[in-house]
Amino acid sequence: MGRYLDSDAQESGGYITKLSNSLRWYFKESFPHPQTEILLIILISIQYLSINDRFVDPASGIYLVSQFLVIPSVVLFNGLVYFKDEEITTFEITLIGNWKSVAEGRFLSLLLSFLPFVLVELVFFHFFSSFIVFLLIVMSIVMNSAVVMLASLVPNKSGALMVTLATVFLLPLSSFVVLQSYSSLSITISPAMSAVLYLFSPLLTDSLYNSQVVI
Numbered sequence: 001m002g003r004y005l006d007s008d009a010q011e012s013g014g015y016i017t018k019l020s021n022s023l024r025w026y027f028k029e030s031f032p033h034p035q036t037e038i039l040l041i042i043l044i045s046i047q048y049l050s051i052n053d054r055f056v057d058p059a060s061g062i063y064l065v066s067q068f069l070v071i072p073s074v075v076l077f078n079g080l081v082y083f084k085d086e087e088i089t090t091f092e093i094t095l096i097g098n099w100k101s102v103a104e105g106r107f108l109s110l111l112l113s114f115l116p117f118v119l120v121e122l123v124f125f126h127f128f129s130s131f132i133v134f135l136l137i138v139m140s141i142v143m144n145s146a147v148v149m150l151a152s153l154v155p156n157k158s159g160a161l162m163v164t165l166a167t168v169f170l171l172p173l174s175s176f177v178v179l180q181s182y183s184s185l186s187i188t189i190s191p192a193m194s195a196v197l198y199l200f201s202p203l204l205t206d207s208l209y210n211s212q213v214v215i
Helices: 002-030 034-052 058-082 086-096 099-113 115-128 131-151 157-184 191-200 202-210
Strands: none
Touching: 002 086, 002 099, 034 058, 034 115, 058 099, 058 131, 058 157, 058 202, 086 099, 099 115, 099 131, 115 131, 131 157, 131 202, 157 191, 157 202, 191 202
């Protein structure tokens, strides 16, 4: 019995060590650099301008800017370091020890890399907008992080980049077209359809939910 416990403890300790090594390996690449600060300043400035634009409704402006510009830009910027060629991924698995630790280290380090953005957004929305919008942005970040991780499985950088671009840019845009079409025709979207659209375009779906186009 004692030997089994010792074996489990050793396996657990080995797993934690591998995960820790994986986090350190990826965190060095994903931890915010000066470019991140510049990007944050630009994106927050655009959000602020969208709220104070005299020609655009502040509620609609912040939804559109956040969904189509802010979220995709941050996700793509932070996710680029995880798009690697197959040879590099193989090297990382060999270096760290197993694929599970590599995958978990990538995902956790990616989520941690969004922490500065999330904190800045929290302060911004506390003073200038709705906390609900902030929560929707955080939800979008988490969902898009999963997309980045799935895209990183593509064995070449260009393929992973195309998958990510299609998901974080084109799918929200396509959802927006569908939502606008339903809205202009005064057609109510079913709960099943709204759930699918909510995954692709949560901010815009929530906006139209408030206008009772989405139920």
